[in-house]
Amino acid sequence: MDSSVPAIELRGITKSYGSVVACDAVDLAVHQGEIHGLLGENGAGKSTLMKVLLGLVQRDAGTILHHADPVEIDSPQAAVALGLGMVHQHFSLIEPLRVWENVILGDSGRIDRIAACTQVEEVGRRYGLPIDPMARVDQLSAGERQRVELVKCLRRDPSVLILDEPTSVLTQAESIELFSVLRRVVQQENRAVILISHKLAEITAATDHVTVLRKGAVAFHSRTAETTPQELARQMVGRDVSLRAEAAALGVLPVERTSITPAAGIDAGVPAGPAALSFHSLSVQVGGVAVLDELSLDVRAGEIVGLYGVEGNGQSTLGDVLSGLIVPTSGTIELGGVAVDASGPGALQRAGLGIVPEDRHRSGVVLDMSVAENLTCKALDDISARGFLSRRKMYAIARRLTAEFNIIAPSLDAPVRSLSGGNQQRLVVARELSANPTVLVAAQPTHGLDVGAIEDMYLRLRKVASSGVAVLLISTELEEVMALCSRIAVISSGRITGVLSTGEATAERLGMLVGGIAA
Amino acid sequence: MSAERTGVSLVRRTMLGLQPSRSGWQIAGMSAVAVVIVGALSTLLISSTGSSPTAALHALYTGSIASQAAWTTTLLYAAPLLIVAAGSCISSRSGAFNIGQEGQVLIGALAVAAVTLKLQLAGWALLVIGICVAALAGGFWAWLSSLMYRISGVNIVVSTLLMTFVAQQLISYAVNTSWFLQEPSVAGIAPLPESKQIATGSQLRSFGSYPNLQLSVGLILALALTVAVAVTMTRTRWGFRLKMVGLNPLTARHAGVRVAALGGLALAISGAFAGIAGAVLLTSPVGNFRLQPGVSSNIGWDGLLVALVARNRPIVAVPFALLFGILRSGGNFLSSTGVPPFLVDVVKGLLVLAFVAPPALADILKRRAATRRASASGRHAPALQGAAA
Numbered sequence: 001m002d003s004s005v006p007a008i009e010l011r012g013i014t015k016s017y018g019s020v021v022a023c024d025a026v027d028l029a030v031h032q033g034e035i036h037g038l039l040g041e042n043g044a045g046k047s048t049l050m051k052v053l054l055g056l057v058q059r060d061a062g063t064i065l066h067h068a069d070p071v072e073i074d075s076p077q078a079a080v081a082l083g084l085g086m087v088h089q090h091f092s093l094i095e096p097l098r099v100w101e102n103v104i105l106g107d108s109g110r111i112d113r114i115a116a117c118t119q120v121e122e123v124g125r126r127y128g129l130p131i132d133p134m135a136r137v138d139q140l141s142a143g144e145r146q147r148v149e150l151v152k153c154l155r156r157d158p159s160v161l162i163l164d165e166p167t168s169v170l171t172q173a174e175s176i177e178l179f180s181v182l183r184r185v186v187q188q189e190n191r192a193v194i195l196i197s198h199k200l201a202e203i204t205a206a207t208d209h210v211t212v213l214r215k216g217a218v219a220f221h222s223r224t225a226e227t228t229p230q231e232l233a234r235q236m237v238g239r240d241v242s243l244r245a246e247a248a249a250l251g252v253l254p255v256e257r258t259s260i261t262p263a264a265g266i267d268a269g270v271p272a273g274p275a276a277l278s279f280h281s282l283s284v285q286v287g288g289v290a291v292l293d294e295l296s297l298d299v300r301a302g303e304i305v306g307l308y309g310v311e312g313n314g315q316s317t318l319g320d321v322l323s324g325l326i327v328p329t330s331g332t333i334e335l336g337g338v339a340v341d342a343s344g345p346g347a348l349q350r351a352g353l354g355i356v357p358e359d360r361h362r363s364g365v366v367l368d369m370s371v372a373e374n375l376t377c378k379a380l381d382d383i384s385a386r387g388f389l390s391r392r393k394m395y396a397i398a399r400r401l402t403a404e405f406n407i408i409a410p411s412l413d414a415p416v417r418s419l420s421g422g423n424q425q426r427l428v429v430a431r432e433l434s435a436n437p438t439v440l441v442a443a444q445p446t447h448g449l450d451v452g453a454i455e456d457m458y459l460r461l462r463k464v465a466s467s468g469v470a471v472l473l474i475s476t477e478l479e480e481v482m483a484l485c486s487r488i489a490v491i492s493s494g495r496i497t498g499v500l501s502t503g504e505a506t507a508e509r510l511g512m513l514v515g516g517i518a519a
Numbered sequence: 520m521s522a523e524r525t526g527v528s529l530v531r532r533t534m535l536g537l538q539p540s541r542s543g544w545q546i547a548g549m550s551a552v553a554v555v556i557v558g559a560l561s562t563l564l565i566s567s568t569g570s571s572p573t574a575a576l577h578a579l580y581t582g583s584i585a586s587q588a589a590w591t592t593t594l595l596y597a598a599p600l601l602i603v604a605a606g607s608c609i610s611s612r613s614g615a616f617n618i619g620q621e622g623q624v625l626i627g628a629l630a631v632a633a634v635t636l637k638l639q640l641a642g643w644a645l646l647v648i649g650i651c652v653a654a655l656a657g658g659f660w661a662w663l664s665s666l667m668y669r670i671s672g673v674n675i676v677v678s679t680l681l682m683t684f685v686a687q688q689l690i691s692y693a694v695n696t697s698w699f700l701q702e703p704s705v706a707g708i709a710p711l712p713e714s715k716q717i718a719t720g721s722q723l724r725s726f727g728s729y730p731n732l733q734l735s736v737g738l739i740l741a742l743a744l745t746v747a748v749a750v751t752m753t754r755t756r757w758g759f760r761l762k763m764v765g766l767n768p769l770t771a772r773h774a775g776v777r778v779a780a781l782g783g784l785a786l787a788i789s790g791a792f793a794g795i796a797g798a799v800l801l802t803s804p805v806g807n808f809r810l811q812p813g814v815s816s817n818i819g820w821d822g823l824l825v826a827l828v829a830r831n832r833p834i835v836a837v838p839f840a841l842l843f844g845i846l847r848s849g850g851n852f853l854s855s856t857g858v859p860p861f862l863v864d865v866v867k868g869l870l871v872l873a874f875v876a877p878p879a880l881a882d883i884l885k886r887r888a889a890t891r892r893a894s895a896s897g898r899h900a901p902a903l904q905g906a907a908a
Contacts, residue, residue, distance in 0.1 A: 323773045346775020355773075363769040369762065377763060378774045384756045 005068050007032045007192040008053070008084070008160050013062035015048055022048035024216040025062070030160060030209075033186050035193040037207035037224065039200075039236055041310060041476075041514075045216040046196050050162055054086055055079040085158030087149045089165040089312075095138035102137055103152045123155045127181050141287060143174035150181070161185065162194040167202060168312050170289075179206045198236070198310045199492075200229045200515030212236055233511025237478060274337050276301045276470035277353070277439040282331035284317050284494075291317045292328070293494040297472075299439065304461060304471040306481030306488040310514055314494035315474050319358045319443040324348055336438060349378060354432030356425070358443035358474070364428045365416045372398035372412040375431050397434070405430035406456070422453030429460060440464055443474040458484060478510065492516040545884075546877045553873035561866045570858045582852020583845040587732040589852075591725075595805045596818075597844030598737040599624070599796035603822020604829065604836040605741075605748045606792020610661075611831040612752060613785035614765035617661055619679030620793040621819030622686030626660045627653035627797025629690055632700055632714050632810035635721040635802070642720020649721065650798045657794015658787040660686065665783035675786065683819070691812050700810055714810040723802045737799035742837070744792065749833040761785060793819055821847070821867075828874040839874075843867070 006029040015023040023045045030036045040046045051057040053064065055073040063070050066082050073079050093102050100116040120133035129147045137145060146166060153161060163182075167175040183206075185191050197203055203210055204224060212220035212235040220227075220235035275298035284292040292314045299305045309315060320326040321333075327343045334340065335351045342348055349355075357364045365374050375398045376383050383394040398412045407426045409419055416424055425445065432440065442461060446454040461484060465471045475481050481488050482502060489499045490513035497513040562572040583593045603620050610617040631649035638645055664682060667673040693700045694712045704710035725733040752758040760781060763771035768778045796818060800806040806814055821843050829836035850863030 323769075324775075325769055325772060345772045345777055349773075349775060357773070363767075363773050366763055366767040366770050368766050373759070373762075377759070377770075380756050380759060387755050387757065389754055389756060389759060 006030055006065070007067065008082075009065040009068075010049070010053065011063045011065065013049060013052055013064075014060045015052055015057060016060060021216050023052070023059075026213065026216070026218055028211055028218070030192045030194055032159070032192050033190045034208040035182060035186055035195055035206055037203040037210040038194055038196045038213065039198065039203050039210060039232060040213035041198065041236060041478075044213040044236075046213055047164065048216075049213070050086065050164065050194070050196065053079065053162070054084060080156065083157070083159035084162065085153040085156055085160070086162040087146070087153055087164065087166060089168060091145050091149055093137045093145055093148060095136075097137060098133065099131055099135050099137060099140075099148050099151075100133040102148055103133070103155065105152075119155055120151055123151050127151075127154060127184060128177075129154075129181060142289060143170050143177075146170065146174070146178065150178075154185070158191065160192045160194065162196070164196045165198070165312070166195070167197070167199065175202070182206065198515065200232055200236075200512065200517055203232065204229050229512060229515065229517055230508055233515060233517075234508040235511075237507040237511035237514065275299060275334070276336055277441075277472060278334045280332045280334070282318075282321070282333065283329045284314075284321065284326060285329045286317075291494050292321070294331070295491070295494065295496055296331075297489055297496055297499070299470040299472050301438070301470050302465055302468050303487065304465045304473055304485045306485035307472060307474045307491055308478065308481045308488050308510065308514070309476065309491035311476050313491050315443065315476075315491060316358055317494070318491075319355070319441070319474060320363075322348060322353065322355050322441050323357050323363050325363060346378075349435070352436075352438040353441065354435060354437035354439065355441040356428050356432060356443060356445050358447070360424055360428050365424060367417040368415050370413045371402065371407070371409045371416060371419070371427065374416050374427060375401050375434070378431060378435060401427075401430040401434055405433075405460075422449050422456070425449060425453065425457065429457070433464065437469060439470045439472070441472045441474065444476065445473070446475075446477070446480065490514055546881050549877035549880060550874055553877060554870070557866070557869040557873045560869060561862075564862060564865060565858065568859055568862065574856070575853060575858050575862075578853040578856045578858070579846075579849035581849075583849035586730070588730045589848060591727075591729075591733045592805065592848040592851075593841070593844040594738050595735055595803050595844075596847040597840045598735060598741040598803070599800045599818045600822045600825050600843050601741040601836060601840035602744055602796040602799060603793050603819055604825035604840055605745045605833045606789035606796075607823055607826035608748055608752065608829075608831045608833045608836065609761070609792070610785050610789035611826065612758075612765050613761050613782045614768065615665070615675050615782050615786050617664070617679045617786055617789045618676055618823060619661065619664065619681075619683045619686075619819075620789070620796075620823050621815055621817065622679075622683030623657040623660050623790040623793030624797035624800065624815040624819040624822075625683075625686040625690050627657040627794030628801040628806070628810060628814050629686075629693055629700075629797075630656035630794065631798035631801050632717065633693075635717040636700060636715055642718055642722075645718075645721045646723070646802060649802070650795055653794040653798035654791040655794070657797065658791030660794070661790020662783060662787040665786045669779060669783070679786075687812070690810065690814070694810055694812060702809075712812060716808045717802065721802065722808055723799065735799075735803055737803050740795070740799065741840075744795070745833045745837060752833065793822070796822060824867075824871050828871055830878060842870075846870075 009029040011027055013023050013026045014021070026045065026049055028036075028038070028049070038046050038049075048057060052059045053073065055075045055078050058074065064073055065071070071082060073082065094105070100113060100120050103120055104111070104116045117133040120131065124130050124147075127150070129151055131144060131147050131151060137148065140148065166178060170178065179202075182193050182195070186193055195203070195207055207224045210222060210224050210227065210232065211218055212232060214236065220232070277299040279295055279297050282292055282295040283290055295314070295318070297305070297307070307315065307318075317326060321328050321342060324342065324345050324347065332339045333342055333348065335348070335353060338351070340348055340351045361367060366377070369377070372394050376394050379397070383390055383397065395412055401407070402409060402412070405426045407419075407423050407430060409423060416427065419427065429445075445457050445461070449457065461471055461473065473481060473484055482505065485502060487499055487501050488505050488510070490497050490510060492514060493516055497516060498509075500509060565572045565575045581589065583589055603624065607617060607620065630653040634649035634652050635645045638648070640648070660682060661679065664673070664675050664678040667678045668675050691712070694714055695701055697703070697710070700714040701710055702713055702715045723736045725735045727733040752761065760771065760776045763774065764776060764778050764781050772778050797815060800818055801810065801814055802808065825836050825839045825843055828839050846863060846867050850860065853863060854860035
């Protein structure tokens with residue numbers, strides 16, 4: 001194989017957004033005939049790097065070499081002209097259209113259905129991606145849709161094929177099939193493949209080279225055969241050193257777990273007593289794929305348990321289940337030892353569960369209703385008598401909560417839309433806590449917040465836990481769970497792959513669990 | 520001072536559902552300009568058909584508000600329009616867009632005609648029962664659409680619209696079927712496709728007598744229902760939940776609201792209001808007291824427009840229902856002077872645009888300003904997105 005000159009080479013690519021450095025002098029060389037794994041957590045800079053490569057984002061510095069020739073990729077068209085093709089994690093297919101229509105989308109010239117169908121079938125045969133060109137995309141499974149995306153990409157005869165988290169929606173069998181197709185693509189046709197993933201097993205099984213990105217920089221590079229999953233896990237997550245420094249910078253130095261004062265005893269180790277919140281074999285099936293797969297977890301009163309994992313492993317589904325938006329396919333949710341029927345709207349909330357949802361605009365607030373209305377919308381009994389609302393009571397509660405939780409709003413009548421993200425988040429927390437819950441679930445509570453608001457949120461969560469509330473923190477930020485939690489449960493592909501106490505949690509073990517390998 | 524201001528804003532909020540805002544003034548200004556443009560266009564149109572615009576305006580005035588008798592007719596039209604509009608406010612608030620009021624009005628008229636012609640009871644009791652049955656029938660008709668949505672996901676806008684045509688066929692059947700509601704034929708004359716007149720005792724009462732102003736009970740009912748809707752929407756738990764469902768069904772469900780059931784109920788209530796409007800129309804002079812295929816005379820459509828122009832605020836719908844009533848009674852008089860009657864419809868359509876376009880335009884301007892602000896004030900938002908993956 002011609003491995004002396006890389007098919008595509010990135011040198012010193014730097015890209016920053018404001019003060020955030022997404023890519024910091026990243027080097028990446030991908031040769032023809034190899035599958036190159038790109039490994040990293042959320043926010044490690046994988047997607048930004050690929051956006052630079054595809055001309056979606058302009059780099060600040062660095063060069064791109066195509067077969068050793070420096071090239072400018074300033075638009076997606078330029079990337080296509082160089083033979084770069086990408087299959088995105090979230091499919092870009094038009095569901096009501098047929099397969100062949102989706103495949104030729106973006107072409108110019110006359111539409112020739114017969115020719116397009118023949119081509120789809122021909123490409124499908126060549127790569128072992130059988131697909132009926134006349135099928136409507138909305139009737140296809142996730143695996144079949146992926147096939148359509150691949151066919152769409154491969155028919156343009158790309159020299160470099162990029163796949164972003166291709167197996168996140170696939171079943172095990174579909175994943176294995178995908179990798180055998182990729183192997184054929186590189187071996188028989190001498191193309192190059194970049195495989196973006198956070199799943200260690202995938203990377204070790206399917207790639208030839210691997211590059212690990214961490215915090216926007218290349219942390220590690222090796223031939224896949226010469227490394228181990230353990231090494232990769234440590235490189236992907238390994239930032240024990242920075243952990244405490246960062247937390248200190250935020251003003252939320254982790255509680256020293258070695259010197260537990262009696263007052264703080266409740267959030268140490270595994271407290272005794274019955275679970276305030278427990279899941280038993282909770283499963284949610286979407287289109288035949290288990291998004292949550294027999295998930296079981298206990299959270300006791302007064303402790304903060306972190307549910308840590310890379311995005312897209314079932315966390316948002318769990319959040320929707322706990323918000324009462326999705327009814328689990330099977331399994332039970334218990335609050336204080338009593339099973340709650342989660343199918344009725346608001347049932348979990350009535351049973352004492354408060355939740356700060358991951359996407360507050362989607363299911364946390366009503367953006368076009370006022371601050372006062374949003375603060376009281378789950379406590380209508382408290383602000384009404386015989387069916388009529390009392391504005392006086394509504395404003396009294398709203399005034400108390402805005403003061404207590406330091407929510408800054410133009411007025412109580414202002415729509416929540418006009419508030420900053422941090423204040424919207426405080427509003428949600430204030431409303432959830434005002435119901436005196438026994439369990440608080442916080443899903444990505446600091447997403448999109450500035451440092452001050454993050455600090456505020458951390459203090460609030462600690463205070464809540466120390467008042468005896470069981471807190472489940474669903475997070476993709478390692479610092480966050482390490483700084484706040486006494487136990488960390490790791491979720492991967494909808495299952496808990498392990499529960500570690502913070503003391504046991506090393507980067508390597510967490511990385512293995514995140515990658516779906518029991519450690 | 521501040522107490523007074525709070526008082527004023529409280530009145531505004533509870534009575535109108537209006538939030539005083541900068542964009543409110545902007546909209547008012549744009550609407551005024553739009554109405555002036557509509558006036559100019561209408562003048563042009565009328566002169567182009569060879570009539571005199573001033574004479575037309577005078578005819579419009581004479582037919583609608585010049586005399587007490589004209590006012591009587593105007594108000595007789597305004598009442599059912601207002602009832603339809605008030606009902607539309609409820610379904611729109613829940614996020615379901617019912618556009619089948621015309622059919623629901625027809626069903627209401629059919630129901631009241633059937634009750635008053637078929638049952639043997641004292642006149643007033645027949646009327647009360649008739650209106651109640653009309654409400655139930657109209658509500659049922661609209662609820663069928665919500666059922667179709669729940670069972671097989673049929674779009675509510677489409678199904679309510681199409682059910683209107685079913686209702687028209689049903690009326691046509693009723694007045695062409697001798698055992699049902701068709702008027703018994705007099706010997707030798709072919710029977711007409713219409714029902715008997717309902718008995719005087721079952722007709723809606725009016726206060727006052729010709730040629731003085733007559734206030735129909737229908738108008739009082741319309742105003743009472745409108746106030747009830749306004750209070751329900753702004754002052755009750757149910758109204759609060761309805762608003763949540765309309766603005767963010769997911770958050771509503773999260774807060775314990777049975778979203779589908781509430782949405783279905785809101786649709787049924789709007790249908791019930793249209794049914795009541797049909798009953799009020801049929802039992803008042805402008806409905807000829809009998810069931811005829813064209814008895815609804817577009818009251819359903821116009822009532823929907825009233826709600827649209829009032830942007831689903833029931834109290835704001837009152838003046839607009841009156842305006843549409845004026846255009847109706849004045850328009851009828853106008854066409855008797857030789858101006859093509861469709862011109863009135865054109866003017867009505869232009870007026871609706873004049874009131875509906877400015878808020879939409881204001882929204883677009885606002886959104887554009889927001890986008891500009893976002894792109895100017897920093898590339899932070901996309902940065903987070905870019906770095907997140």
